[in-house]
Amino acid sequence: MTDLDEYRDQARAWLAERTADLPPDPGLAESRAFMADLYDAGHVGITWPAEYGGRGLSAAEERAFQQAAAGFTLPVGVFGIGLGMCGPTLLSLGTEEQKRRYIRPLLRGEEIWCQMFSEPGAGSDVASLQTRAVLDGDHWVVDGQKVWTSVARQADFGLLIARTDPDVPKHQGITMFVVDMHAPGVDVRPLRDMTGESHFNEIFFTSVRVPVENVVGEVNGGWSAAVTTLLHERVSIGMGAARTERPASFAALRKAARERGLLGEPGVTDLLLDLYLQERAFDLLNARMSQEVKAGIMPGARGSVAKLLLADLTLAGADVASEILGPESVTGDGPVPRALAWAPGMALGGGTNEIMRNIIGDRVLGLPREPQLDRNIPFKALKVGTQAKEDGE
Amino acid sequence: MRLIPTEEQRELAATVRSFLADRVPMSRVREIAESDEPFDRTAWTRLSGELGLTGLAVPEEHGGSGAGFGEVAAVLEELGAALTPVPYFSAVVAADLLAALDAKDLLPDVASGATIAILARPEGEPPVGRIIDRGEWVLEGAVERVPDAVSADLLLVVASTGEGRRGVFAVAADAPGLVRTPLTTLDLTRPQARIELGGAPARLLGPSDASDAIDRSLDVASVLLAAEQLGGLRRCLDAIVEYAKLRVQFGRYVGSFQGVKHKLADMHCTLEQAESVVRYAVWAVDEAPDELPEAAALAASFMGRAYFQVAKDHLLLYGGIGFTWEHDAHLYYKRAKADEVMLGAPRTHRARLAAALDLPD
Numbered sequence: 162m163t164d165l166d167e168y169r170d171q172a173r174a175w176l177a178e179r180t181a182d183l184p185p186d187p188g189l190a191e192s193r194a195f196m197a198d199l200y201d202a203g204h205v206g207i208t209w210p211a212e213y214g215g216r217g218l219s220a221a222e223e224r225a226f227q228q229a230a231a232g233f234t235l236p237v238g239v240f241g242i243g244l245g246m247c248g249p250t251l252l253s254l255g256t257e258e259q260k261r262r263y264i265r266p267l268l269r270g271e272e273i274w275c276q277m278f279s280e281p282g283a284g285s286d287v288a289s290l291q292t293r294a295v296l297d298g299d300h301w302v303v304d305g306q307k308v309w310t311s312v313a314r315q316a317d318f319g320l321l322i323a324r325t326d327p328d329v330p331k332h333q334g335i336t337m338f339v340v341d342m343h344a345p346g347v348d349v350r351p352l353r354d355m356t357g358e359s360h361f362n363e364i365f366f367t368s369v370r371v372p373v374e375n376v377v378g379e380v381n382g383g384w385s386a387a388v389t390t391l392l393h394e395r396v397s398i399g400m401g402a403a404r405t406e407r408p409a410s411f412a413a414l415r416k417a418a419r420e421r422g423l424l425g426e427p428g429v430t431d432l433l434l435d436l437y438l439q440e441r442a443f444d445l446l447n448a449r450m451s452q453e454v455k456a457g458i459m460p461g462a463r464g465s466v467a468k469l470l471l472a473d474l475t476l477a478g479a480d481v482a483s484e485i486l487g488p489e490s491v492t493g494d495g496p497v498p499r500a501l502a503w504a505p506g507m508a509l510g511g512g513t514n515e516i517m518r519n520i521i522g523d524r525v526l527g528l529p530r531e532p533q534l535d536r537n538i539p540f541k542a543l544k545v546g547t548q549a550k551e552d553g554e
Numbered sequence: 555m556r557l558i559p560t561e562e563q564r565e566l567a568a569t570v571r572s573f574l575a576d577r578v579p580m581s582r583v584r585e586i587a588e589s590d591e592p593f594d595r596t597a598w599t600r601l602s603g604e605l606g607l608t609g610l611a612v613p614e615e616h617g618g619s620g621a622g623f624g625e626v627a628a629v630l631e632e633l634g635a636a637l638t639p640v641p642y643f644s645a646v647v648a649a650d651l652l653a654a655l656d657a658k659d660l661l662p663d664v665a666s667g668a669t670i671a672i673l674a675r676p677e678g679e680p681p682v683g684r685i686i687d688r689g690e691w692v693l694e695g696a697v698e699r700v701p702d703a704v705s706a707d708l709l710l711v712v713a714s715t716g717e718g719r720r721g722v723f724a725v726a727a728d729a730p731g732l733v734r735t736p737l738t739t740l741d742l743t744r745p746q747a748r749i750e751l752g753g754a755p756a757r758l759l760g761p762s763d764a765s766d767a768i769d770r771s772l773d774v775a776s777v778l779l780a781a782e783q784l785g786g787l788r789r790c791l792d793a794i795v796e797y798a799k800l801r802v803q804f805g806r807y808v809g810s811f812q813g814v815k816h817k818l819a820d821m822h823c824t825l826e827q828a829e830s831v832v833r834y835a836v837w838a839v840d841e842a843p844d845e846l847p848e849a850a851a852l853a854a855s856f857m858g859r860a861y862f863q864v865a866k867d868h869l870l871l872y873g874g875i876g877f878t879w880e881h882d883a884h885l886y887y888k889r890a891k892a893d894e895v896m897l898g899a900p901r902t903h904r905a906r907l908a909a910a911l912d913l914p915d
Binding site for chain 1 (some may be wrong): 555556557558747798799806807809811812815816818819820822823826827828829830831833834852855857886904907908911912913914915
């Protein structure tokens with residue numbers, strides 16, 4: 162038995178014991194306690210540098226842990242943005258002080274992180290953001306609004322991008338900051354989405370003072386930092402999805418159809434077969450991309466392929482569910498009405514389908530970019546967001 | 555489950571690719587397609603005889619190299635990409651069936667490519683086998699639309715052995731009573747022929763009820779055809795992406811228009827799915843016989859549609875030039891359509907898939 166096998170078994174045994182008494186729906190306190198234990202047992206930040214609180218081990222150990230964790234549901238969702246996006250961004254761009262200050266508490270679940278990029282006027286075109294930060298002595302003063310922020314209510318810190326120079330073209334006047342979510346002037350409000358629940362937040366900034374040492378990377382160099390963060394997001398959305406429950410999966414719908422005596426009804430087999438083909442191809446692509454990662458082939462922009470296919474599959478599954486189940490699919494609060502209400506989210510969050518297709522075209526296939534009319538114009542001269550029609554338009 | 559090719563498989567593919575680019579370029583493909591030659595004999599001799607590719611999945615004791623179907627699939631992808639007019643697909647399917655039927659005396663020559671064997675699988679009524687003397691059989695009947703039948707030295711014919719049973723018979727190409735009539739085909743790169751058997755002497759291979767081997771052979775053929783289709787699909791996408799980077803209209807490269815770019819992105823997504831499905835199905839042939847019926851029906855149901863849609867869209871994205879005879883786009887379009895129905899109409903593959911998934915047909 163190799164050291165890796167030994168570690169894998171050890172991790173599996175640890176997880177089995179530690180998850181045994183977890184309540185079915187752990188709250189924030191339980192999640193934090195779990196994360197602290199998981200960290201203390203050496204299972205968090207396995208490949209992260211040891212000097213900042215990681216373990217400094219290789220991808221092989223990380224893989225071994227992932228394999229050990231495969232059968233368990235871990236209450237770590239609230240830490241996902243920090244571990245998947247904010248932490249890696251700080252590791253590659255943060256100052257020595259920032260890494261020493263933030264990484265260890267992030268890994269141990271003592272501090273929760275969120276990410277604040279999108280704005281009401283800057284969705285697909287995030288670089289046209291209007292939230293501004295103005296230098297005042299040794300602080301930046303932030304005013305503006307962000308939207309679609311997950312875990313903002315629980316978060317202690319967030320990565321923010323804001324406009325720091327409106328006199329240069331839009332990509333060149335953006336800076337990334339670490340913002341204390343408990344600072345005066347930060348107002349987090351739940352955003353009620355089309356499911357009727359609040360999975361995201363709006364955040365309003367009113368004269369929020371951010372110390373100059375909280376700049377991540379270069380002043381006015383925030384755009385490339387944001388691009389790196391977003392690439393992490395697409396990979397994690399597309400590739401993580403195979404593990405989550407799909408209420409409108411082929412297996413669930415075949416079962417539902419069988420229980421209702423609908424198998425054999427005209428068209429039902431065809432609907433189920435089409436869904437099966439789409440789902441199986443997606444799952445196999447996910448499995449293939451994971452094998453590639455293990456073999457050292459990084460997906461890069463191909464993560465957008467998985468994300469786009471998952472969005473299509475999610476919409477298709479909910480739609481097939483409703484075609485099979487009929488009126489039952491739009492009443493009550495069962496899994497299918499919920500799936501129908503959830504489905505558009507996957508095609509919008511983390512970049513719309515159209516943006517995914519642009520990324521695949523530009524970065525995977527290397528196609529010529531679309532001419533960008535606003536690329537060389539100072540930001541202050543641009544029209545941004547949703548504009549009223551002018552006469553004659 | 556292994557879904558990425560091995561280093562050896564990648565090297566094999568690169569070797570075949572460079573050989574084909576060098577020796578069987580599109581000008582040569584067209585030369586064969588527009589001649590009376592059913593296939594490129596020179597290329598076949600090199601690929602099969604010298605490189606030993608037909609025997610890749612045949613065990614060493616029967617004259618093969620005992621590698622596996624992962625290797626065969628790597629070769630098929632390249633042949634599909636280049637539309638190479640050789641009966642390789644037919645020959646490896648036949649070799650696999652011969653191995654399954656334990657036809658040890660025939661295998662070495664088939665594995666070496668010295669004998670080109672092909673399988674004649676009837677879609678409708680099978681020919682009927684009749685015993686005329688102790689162990690001596692003759693076949694009566696016909697098999698419509700048999701790929702590579704004219705190229706073959708040896709035909710493996712699925713025929714009735716009575717009481718609803720099916721067996722596999724070996725019929726020599728020069729057997730008396732065998733008539734092969736070449737057909738006009740939409741796809742000019744893979745010939746088909748009608749086979750008529752008027753009391754042709756035949757040798758029964760294996761048991762008189764070989765249904766299991768025959769069914770498995772259809773599964774294997776579905777997977778191998780899917781690998782060939784994957785190669786063609788990828789070549790279509792590569793070609794049209796290159797063109798979209800060169801062709802200018804309205805003062806812009808056409809690939810910069812979202813109407814074109816988004817279509818190409820969707821085609822790339824199809825390629826990523828297709829490659830995943832094919833790798834899985836090929837793995838199932840080599841390693842997971844229990845999963846093969848479902849994997850094969852999945853591969854056939856997915857790839858037929860996928861290749862034809864990408865080939866069709868790639869032709870359309872060329873604009874008018876894609877509709878000309880001189881352009882290669884139509885060769886892929888026709889191959890993709892012919893492939894989609896070669897082993898039966900798409901609904902038959904979906905019916906197999908439904909059965910494998912416990913769904914009523």
